[in-house]
Amino acid sequence: MADAIAKPASVRRERLLRNRSLAKTGMAVSMGALVLTGFLRGRNAGLAHVVAGVALLGLSYWHHTLYTNDPVKRPG
Template sequence: MPPTKSSDDITRRRGQAKLGMAVSLGALVATGLASGMRGSWTPGARTLHVCAGVALVGFSYWHVTLYEQNARMRRGHIA
């Protein structure tokens, strides 16, 4: 039987996921605005923009899975 995650651990991980979402969203907005003001993309800005978008999706997925784990734990279905 796998060990259960403590409430503090899940809360800490949720905070980390939220911080990651905020930072990646900030980078996504900043690079999007900067390219819009310039009228064109620089190679580095385009790469950062795409990576920030992928990171935002990844952090969002991680955040959702943390809530699903907690809901399963409350129902008694630890998996």
């Protein structure tokens, strides 16, 4: 918590924007892996499909948390 307070607003904003970009990229990659493994056959493909789905869920949650209580937006 003290780390967030000590940093200037511009540094926090850059970090937030970078994390948002990483979350979106991760979601796109995991969605692509989910589609690809959906077409494949075999035990390993099924396991990879489940892993890609769980990754998509985790990245979606991370993406969601980056936009809640957004300090970048100003009310009004």
